[in-house]
Amino acid sequence: MKTIELKNITKVYNNKVTALDNVSLTLCEGEFVAVMGQSGSGKSTLLQIAGLLDNCTSGSVIINGEDVSKLNTNQLADVRKNSLGFVFQAFHLNPHLKVYENIMVPMLINDRFKNKAEMQSRAMELVDKVGLTHRKEHYPSELSGGEQQRVAIARALANEPDFILADEPTGNLDSKNEQMIFEELKKLSEMGKGVLVVCHNDAILNFAEKVYNMKDGKFENE
Amino acid sequence: MKFSNIRFLSKANIKRNKYNVSITVIVSLLVAAVSLISSYAVATVNAVNEYKASYRARSVTLNPFLKILTDDAIKAISNVEHVQSVEDVTGLDDKYPYNILNISGQNDGGKRLNKQLKTRDTYVTVEGLIGDEKKPVIAGKNLEESPTFSCIIPNLFYPFEDEGNIGYENLDYIDGTSLIGETITLKGDEGKILLPYNIVIDDGECTGYDANLRSKEIKLKIVGAFNCSSNTYGSFHHLFVSRDTQLQIMEKAMKNTGIDLSSNESDISKWWNNTSLHNYYVVADDYDNITSIYNEVSEMGYDISSFNNFSIKESTKIMADVLSTVGMFLLSAIFILAVILLLQSTNFSFNSQKSNIGLLKAIGYKNKYIFACMLYEQLFLVIRAFLIGAASSLVFVTVLNYIFSHKSYGEFIYIIDYSMLAAFLGIALALVTVIVAICEIVLISKIVKIQPREAMSAA
Amino acid sequence: MKMNNSLHLITRASLRNNKFLSVLFCLFVVISTVFIVAIAGILLHMKNNIDTVLKQHVTLRQIVVEFDKGTTDDYIEDIVKKIKKVDHITDAYEPIGVVGVQDGDILKDSYQMDRVPVGGDLRITSGRMIDENESGVALVPDHINDLDTKENRINDIDGNKLVGKTLKFVDDANKTRKMKVVGAFSTFDPTIDNKTLFIPFADLSKYKSEVDKMFVADGASPNGKRSFILIVDRAENVETVADYITDNYIYSYVNYSSLNPNEYDTAILMLMLSLVLLVALSVVGFYVFLKNNIDRRTSELALYRSLGYKSKHLFRIIFSEHLIFALASFVLGVVVVAVLYAFVVNPFLDSLLGGTLMEISLSVDPVVTVLVLAVLILMMYLVCKRAVKRSEKIDLTVLLKNL
Secondary structure: OEEEEEEEEEEOOOOOOEEEEEEEEEEEEEEEEEEEOOOOOOOOHHHHHHHOOOOOOOOEEEEEOHHOOOOOOHHHHHHHHHHHEEEEEOOOOOOOHHHHHHHHHHHHHOOOOOOHHHHHHHHHHHHHOOOOOOHHHHHHOOHHHHHHHHHHHHHHHOOOOOOOEEOOOOOOOOOHHHHHHHHHHHHHHOOOOOOEEOOOOOHHHOOEEEEEEEEEEOOOOO | OOOHHHHHHHHHHHHHHHOOOHHHHHHHHHHHHHHHHHHHHHHHHHHHHHHHHOOOOHEEEOOOOOOOOOHHHHHHOOOOOEEEEEEOOOOOOOEEEEEEEEEEOOOOOHHHHHHHHHOEOOOOOEEEEEOOOOOOEEEOOOOHOOOOEEEEEEOOOOOOOOOOOOEEOOOOEEEEHHOOOEEEEEEHHEEEEEEEEEEEEEOEEEEEEEEEEEEEOOHHHEEEOOOOOOOOOOOEEEEEEHHHHHHHHHHHHHHOOOOOOOOOEEEEEHHOOHHHHEEEEEEEEHHHHHHHHHHHHHHHOOOOEEEEOOOHHHHHHHHHHHHHHHHHHHHHHHHHHHHHHHHHHHHHHHHHOOOHHHHHHHHOOHHHHHHHHHHHHHHHHHHHHHHHHHHHHHHHHHHHHHHHOOOOOHHHHHHHOOOHHHHHHHHHHHHHHHHHHHHHHHHHHHHHHHHHHHHHOOO | OHHHHHHHHHHHHHHHOHHHHHHHHHHHHHHHHHHHHHHHHHHHHHHHHHHHHOOOOHHHHHHEEEEEOOOOHHHHHHHHHHHHHHOOOOEEOOOOOOOEEEEOOOOOOOHHHEOOOOOOOOOOOEEEOOOOOOOEEEEEOOOOEEEEOOEEEEEEEHHHHHHOOOEEEEEOOOOOEEEEEEEEEOOOOOOOOOOOEEEEEEHHHHHHHHHHHHHHHHOOOOOEEEEEEEEOOOOOHHHHHHHHHHHHOOEEEEOOOOOOOHHHHHHHHHHHHHHHHHHHHHHHHHHHHHHHHHHOHHHHHHHHHHHHOOOHHHHHHHHHHHHHHHHHEEEEHHHHHHHHHHHHHHHHHHHHHHOOOOOOOOOOHHHHHHHHHHHHHHHHHHHHHHHHHHHHOOOOOHHHHOO
């Protein structure tokens, strides 16, 4: 089984601020896990550590059985490329690339794709999956917030990762689009991907199987 | 990561880069500045250097007026430090004005000139080369490879008398190369050739006189064309012949005038046959050594000129100095500013892309891929900017070359050779590429230090 | 008033916040100011020199009129009198020179004696200029190549050291003339050679008439060909005046000059165009710096807006911040230029152009300085105005969410 295991994670900034205090979490394939909490509770930090975007002060991160703490920068990048997909609050789409081209960006460094035609074919597949076939030639500035986030989700799926990590994916969206995005993420977990969503909105409760509440760097559930 | 993928991503980043335009403008200006300033500075300095290296610019005239120039005297002067040679210039050292009677008209150039000869007065001079003086041609054959009574002609040939145009502006030059192969018939102006000669008068003093020799027609075959410019000896109405040809012309003229050179009866024949009464050129090994030669030979009691036999205008030398020094200072100033601005622009450009870099790192891009994309981006901008700068320089030089070609003869030194411009454009391209590459390399450590997490929060 | 105090507060806080970039900006302004003001000053001085000294050189303002042999003196005098009254003619004189062979211990060669050049600029290197009311005095070149035929050598003589000495000459009339050297003149002007001595016109006329009398007595005819030189006020008027005189009085032509100011013009034009490139680069540089400084603070500006600040307040904050730095840096740059001129540029230019018609001595040009400052301030004004205008369009809710 594919898993992300966070064991006894502590993160202290500048020797003063403890963002995470001995936190443990396991995300399995096919699971939809939500981490909720107030602003400053440490939930984004948790996601960043789980996504290898930051390192922890103590504890270990094990992805698919491999302890990543001993890996160097390039090896961590490879793990992110092959196993993880990210969805951010601010979308981070390239305004000068079309929808399908934005989805191709992670494929450019994946040797699995031999040529541009293969990448385009995969991108089109993903565009259809997120229901944006009619918008594939459009630029991000021509899309609504919800549509942009769906593109970001499609991009996250480009290299067929095992896990999707989403940091406040609906933070910039209205409630209708919010629902839509959660539904998309739910679909992904039903497809067998492990989905970890950091959110402060209660709407997630209708979709997540497990919910962790964070406060002051600790899980309240524990 | 394949090159085509790097290109794909970089092109999109180029469009979103807010500092595109400023980087393009800076590089274009730098390319234009390097190519133009260097070209004009080098052209003027080269003109002066070419002048200084020329045979006649390094030679001064030695006269027998203070003391006659015996073989021993010549030997002693030849041994003076920095003297390269001492050459007898009898029959060679004066400019003989000739009129063109006719040109054979075998080709189009000759036919056109013949038409003009019917309505315009002509004025050319014929000079013989001195000692080991060389006058290389740009087309046709050199005089050394040609028989006697051959001549070489300026590539910009203007053989007409133009009283009203003292500054020689806007002349309708004839392409000298179009006359190669023609035979030109000349005669001394008013049927005469002026011959300066020296005699010893009653009190033993040597003095100079002039004689008018009767000139008959002279036919010369045009075998080549030399590059004519104000910084080399030989202007647009000079024809050059070999030493032997010139001496034969003089001997014929003396014969026509009834002077028997073998008899030693006339003053001219006495002078012609007595080398002690001849004028000489003292040729220095270097232009800057003329003064020391002059001082030393004067000390020996001989009459030597302090002025060299070919001088360019003081204004040309001054302007070459000014253009090269002030021009180089300007170029340095532009270069320094451009480097500072490029460093800043690439730095600012990098800062504006932090979030994008963070995203790419989050997706799994390694530092080397990110660097490759950024480097491609900058080099693409550089090449594009270079093309703009190069095109501007080319237009500028073409326009100015056209303008200068219609100005006075002395301003021809500002006409830029396109091969020189191309060389400086090449240097400019190398320079800007290196600068930009260094700017990017400086950023490597910054790229490495960026954590995906930090960049993400700088959205 | 309260609002003004807040603005100063914010400006001071901004200055403290962006120390590094501010220092860099200042450095850039200093360097650009030094380059532009220094080089513009050099070029403008050179151009001015060309326009006033070279282009208006007396040899470029001369017209020659010639009276044929046999023309009576009365007629010549009458025509010359009328010509002198023509517009733009400032002087007319008959160039007369007398050759004298030195007959003394000081100089050995023969020299031309002539009047002090009319309309020209004779630079005295030692002693004083001659007074036209004087007699028996002379000016000598500061550098003389004196040929000694007896010793068969050429001696280099410093004319400045002859001041106070008496020279003796024998002229073509076999008369011995004595003249006391009262001064030496510079031969920087290429139209003045070092084989000419200048003496008062009255003396010259006297010597000339005695020589002429002697030639007439020897059988030469009187009333020989005579020519006069007319001096025009400005070189631009020479052709018109020559045509007028030819049409109305007597054939005249422009006197040939060995000077060609056009050559200098071309080189100066090249350098001016290079300066334009430098200025363009500096303008781009300022723009890049200012734009970046302001773009980095777009969120900050949006925040102030959300607090109720208007565009004029924001403009005042940004503009005053940059103005303080720019002015201080500019002043520093000008001081550096003044020092450079005094200790580097002037000595260098003196080594290059000293003793020639092009010699110049530089000082900071107020016009150039003010012009450069004006361009700098104008640029800042435009960029700051544009930045503030751009900040009006930002969606504050989105921006503040992302802070």
